[in-house]
Amino acid sequence: MADRRGILVPLVILAFIFLSPDPVRQNPNQFNHRPSFEDVIAEEQRSLSELQNSTYNERVFTDKNAALLNLTGLEPDRGYSWDPLPQVQDKARKWLGYAGVEDVDKALELEISDAPLYRNVTGSVHGSWVRSKLEGEIAAPNVNLTEYTPPGPFGPMVPRAFRRNITGEGGDVRLRFHEKPTSQDTTVNLDPTDGTRMDVEMTISDELTGNEYDLRLLGTYIPSIGQAMLTTTSDKFAGIFMLPHMAMSQRIFEASRGVLNESISNTIQRQIDGELERRNPWSPTLEGATESPYSMPECEYVVYLQQLAPDLPITKSRSAVLSFLESELRFPTGAFIPRAPALRFAMTAFSPDCGFVIESKGPPDYVPQEGEHLTGPKVEVLYNSSRNHLLLFTLALGLQLFLLMRQMREASTPSTRSRISFYTIAMLSLGDGFTTMAFLLTSIFINGLWVNLVSTAFLAFVSVSFFGMRFLMDIWAVQAPERIARARAEAEEERRREEAFQNAIQRLRELREARIAAAAETTTTTGENRDTSGNERTDTEQAPTTTDAPQDPATIAPANATPQPPAVQPPPESLPLPVTAQRPTDTGATPVFMTSDQEGLEPVAQPNTAATGAPPVALQVQSFGSLYTRFYLLLLGSLFVSLNAASWPASARRLYFTSLAFAYLSFWLPQLKRNVQRNCRHALNWEFIIGQSGLRLIPFAYFYGYKHNVLFAEVDYTSLALLALWVWIQILLLASQEFVGPRWFIRQDWAPPAYDYHPILREDEEGATMPIGFSQAAAESSSAPTSPVLDRTSESGRRPSVTSKRRDSTAIKETKDKGKRIFDCAICMQDLEVPVIESGSSSEGNVNGPAGLLARRAYMVTPCRHIFHSACLEGWMKYRLQCPICRETLPPL
Structure with a gap:
């Protein structure tokens, strides 16, 4: 049966409207002492x-x-x-x-x-x-x-x-x-x-x-x-x-x-x-x-x-x-x-x-x-300058929309969309939505600029509604499995904590019952060892011993205790639910047959966890509709608070709007966190990052640094410098994540483990981190075939096919430079020269230094030990997270 409690609130509001006294019929002098x-x-x-x-x-x-x-x-x-x-x-x-x-x-x-x-x-x-x-x-x-x-x-x-x-x-x-x-x-x-x-x-x-x-x-x-x-x-x-x-x-x-x-x-x-x-x-x-x-x-x-x-x-x-x-x-x-x-x-x-x-x-x-x-x-001059300023701001909005469209075109695959932070794009869209609402509200009071304000607001509305929200939906759909897996992990962790808590409670109960049973047995034994004259019996007069196995004290209940049903404990290797679930019993109730349209179906009940002793855990994953509603509620709430802040004292108003500006210009922080979580180096294009950062700073530069602004706001170069510095710091952190590493500024145990596509290659680790081609080349140097293709070729006396040569495309070649090896990239079929620490060498300064760090960024080694150019493999992984050679699943960037 449908839940109809939601209609109660509208009924209360309507009753208040219709049953409240008419203000016209009230005595006007009841609370008003002013003249009529x-x-x-x-x-x-x-x-x-x-x-x-x-x-x-x-x-x-x-x-x-x-x-x-x-x-x-x-x-x-x-x-x-x-x-x-x-x-x-x-x-x-x-x-x-x-x-x-x-x-x-x-x-x-x-x-x-x-x-x-x-x-x-x-x-x-x-x-x-x-x-x-x-x-x-x-x-x-x-x-x-x-x-x-x-x-x-x-x-x-x-x-x-x-x-x-x-x-x-x-x-x-x-x-x-x-x-x-x-x-x-x-x-x-x-x-x-x-x-x-x-x-x-x-x-x-x-x-x-x-x-x-x-x-x-x-x-x-x-x-x-x-x-x-x-x-x-x-x-x-x-x-x-x-x-x-x-x-x-x-x-x-x-x-x-x-x-x-x-x-x-x-x-x-x-x-x-x-x-x-x-x-x-x-x-x-x-x-x-x-x-x-x-x-x-x-x-x-x-x-x-x-x-x-x-x-x-x-x-x-x-x-x-x-x-x-x-x-x-x-x-x-x-x-x-x-x-x-x-x-x-x-x-x-x-x-x-x-x-x-x-x-x-x-x-x-x-x-x-x-x-x-x-x-x-004068008002005519003010309107003319305002039209020019609105035209420049409209141009900035157009450039923002252009950069967003290019980024959407670049991130057109699930692999690239999974790297982008949902909340970064949401904050950028929130700024466009705030611009839309503010300009529409201002156009009501300024008739001379109505057309300019409405046209600028329309462009901002197109940016947030047709492109920003669409991009958010695409990112949300791609990252849905990740959220489900995270929700399942959190639910599993919650279930384990609940199981541990229940087990601890059960052990405490068993210990308590065992102590009660032991105390009762001691009292009974003491009473039987005393005769009617009050003398204690000897040890030979005590209760006869028995050859039966000793009982568990936890299973001994006192004489006056209420008998408890035995706890259902499943065997440790029993089958999972619903095989071990309790069979339903026939209660004699009349069965209910549902129609073919399946109207009125009850929600699927949680599985019976009585057999396992674990409470049911609901898997809650937010839908995009709920976030859509929260997005617009946050937009309207920030707009109303900002309108109210316009009447605050000057110091409080300046503090509020400066804090709001800092919060809005922190839109790269979620992307920094996303890069750390996924160990991702390059999620957004640099033209999008630098372009959006500069364009989003234009309104603040206008109000904080331009003396003749339309609001007559005081020039505050200090706040403007702090805002620009804050955005520049975020850009530097994004750049450092791409060149140094996504997790260089945090501890290793602060983030989940992730695969490193740019490892240090060592020659003396018996091929543990070296590409497969290195082992094959070493084997070929000792005249010992190491693959079935080579074995069959040597036995039949035939030359290996082109396919076998392509599969063996990571074979190394000789190089004159010490500490370097040359491999073949299976994607572009070009040579790839990589630095390698030779056997017996203990120095890593050249590899860990700035030059070595940049050299390591030129190649990528997959978990299946195949090596490629970084640009080649990144372009491949935009469309498919599989190794180009062995089709092994690759972890996302």
């Missing part, structure tokens, strides 16, 4: 009205004027520190002058400026930040943590420090700009008095704690002066509604307010229409992240960005040239243009509730060697 969605919309409309009716005031963030704006975060009892805001604005004015603007005051009034700046700054920049000197002149905020602690589902939560707090003296920062025009027109807005919305993803790391934070900043950007104002918005800080009041002039305030009025009104309308269900559309969490009502509060950020003049080699009409470059990048017409300069931004940021001020590291406060503020490519 309607109250949130009402508060947003009130804050928008407050912004629309407000006027510009430079001192609105002082304690005296804070009540002029009834916005969340400006209450007098908040304890926020707004003292550094005027100093931060002064720092931003200095950045504006450093950007190439001659008259800063006129630029802040949004008059037409001739500064050579990008109007569309969509792209990515990265650099280093340092703690500003302004922080030492301001007072620390006085924030009550208990007031901001959210209530938990089971009571008040323990107050903790705000998240995203910067405590170190420096770190790294990356900004990704997503500029959004206010109108539906996607062209560049040429009106200098208008601003645009800006959405920025910020990633900032702290060197002191090692933490890395991702947040979203929203604000406005003024293209004419290249200045951006950004802020975070949360339940405790209405940053987007108070942002225009942080402007440094009346004109910037009006431009920013006009942009935000349109943007915020559209967002609120989308919430009312049900198109947007987020409670906080301006949340600092990145898109896709969940908002929890029980999360701890986070530090708020106010950021000023100033675009610096790009590096152009042209000194005149720089604005016109830059405008032409920008237009050609966004709307290409095929014109030849120079390389577009990178974006350059200076940053000044402060937190009113956490009380820190940071700024980008660069001139004029620091020399260019220490930092150049925040630099990076």
Whole structure:
């Protein structure tokens, strides 16, 4: 009867889905103490009205004027520190002058400026930040943590420090700009008095704690002066509604307010229409992240960005040239243009509730060697370079596939496939599968590179699915008998251990019963030797002796012991199972007749081992289907862990990916182990080994050694050198196994014995290791025939046939060099000169030295004592593991 217990788990899952309470019908305020969605919309409309009716005031963030704006975060009892805001604005004015603007005051009034700046700054920049000197002149905020602690589902939560707090003296920062025009027109807005919305993803790391934070900043950007104002918005800080009041002039305030009025009104309308269900559309969490009502509060950020003049080699009409470059990048017409300069931004940021001020590291406060503020490519340049890099990586994948196909063609026989390690090819295929999954996942989020990413992923998929897995199946099928034999040996060893254990238990039981029986007999004898008066009998009065054979103490049971059935012990030379198995007894049960289709057959039972006393041992051999499943589970598991590791701290993330790289680049270790087990010297072609090693290192060289990589990863030449050295060490070990020997670096008892096809030939061992031809030649020199062919020839007086001459093809010839002999190779029919230690010589230095080692690699001696060229016999053994002369079975290489 079929086992139906596997259906229990799906039934439990379905019952949980259908019987669980409906989340829509639950009381929304049962665990959520936040206001309802309607109250949130009402508060947003009130804050928008407050912004629309407000006027510009430079001192609105002082304690005296804070009540002029009834916005969340400006209450007098908040304890926020707004003292550094005027100093931060002064720092931003200095950045504006450093950007190439001659008259800063006129630029802040949004008059037409001739500064050579990008109007569309969509792209990515990265650099280093340092703690500003302004922080030492301001007072620390006085924030009550208990007031901001959210209530938990089971009571008040323990107050903790705000998240995203910067405590170190420096770190790294990356900004990704997503500029959004206010109108539906996607062209560049040429009106200098208008601003645009800006959405920025910020990633900032702290060197002191090692933490890395991702947040979203929203604000406005003024293209004419290249200045951006950004802020975070949360339940405790209405940053987007108070942002225009942080402007440094009346004109910037009006431009920013006009942009935000349109943007915020559209967002609120989308919430009312049900198109947007987020409670906080301006949340600092990145898109896709969940908002929890029980999360701890986070530090708020106010950021000023100033675009610096790009590096152009042209000194005149720089604005016109830059405008032409920008237009050609966004709307290409095929014109030849120079390389577009990178974006350059200076940053000044402060937190009113956490009380820190940071700024980008660069001139004029620091020399260019220490930092150049925040630099990076525009999105069009980034996409173009990414396409070129993907094209090179696709070429590398094509070369990997080409080398794999050549190796598959070379290893087309069972003899050659048996030498290759299954796990080496599996690790190489695992890397291609990881590339496929990573590129497909990345293509979902990057629309501009979708075609390139999908095409590269498809090539990697073809490599792993149609060629890699096929090669693995062929290797698995060829090595199946070896695995079965190994499983049988392990099962036999387990059976022997179990038999030894059972025998030891049986002996202990017999000894215990013998001691009990001896003690009982002694007690009985002592009682009989005493008379009724308590005197002990003499020896002549004891029980009469008998002439019967003495009994075995182990067979004597005590009087009160329960009789045990005699143990069934088969004779030592009995027949094997199932001849000695117990005959079935007729129980009177009704026989069961099976149909011809044999449905419902029970599995074959294990043989009855009761007669031998050995327990049954199951022979378990893994199928390729189970390994196929494990392969893809390991692939998906490593992908999910890698995606999760992307949000770890910088040190932990670097350690994880470096360890993963070392594990992946260890794909030659299984082949080294395979060579040791089978005493194999040449399993893979050298073009495959060197080519795959170099091509697999290309992605790591790109991310560890190329500064302008797409992920903006830091250059780490040390890790790259270690990875390359590790691969080079594995290649050297493979080369040493081919020239020195597969087992030169391990002890002889660490590996199973294997035949050596390159022995040292000695002349004084009576032909024990010398080829057959040497003995025949020695016999011919003494005029004594040593073979039936020669005997028949000598008796009949006829000359030996061609066949007999070919069979005697290993006869030696005279040579003038001392210590060498010349044989005939039966495969190529050419002379083979080999070194031989002459009789009476005890020196082996010439044979064991480097020159002698290479000379021994030129010939191969079979167990049947026939000698051939190494290349000839290796080519023969690719197709048949038999001696070309006597057809004796040869051990595999």
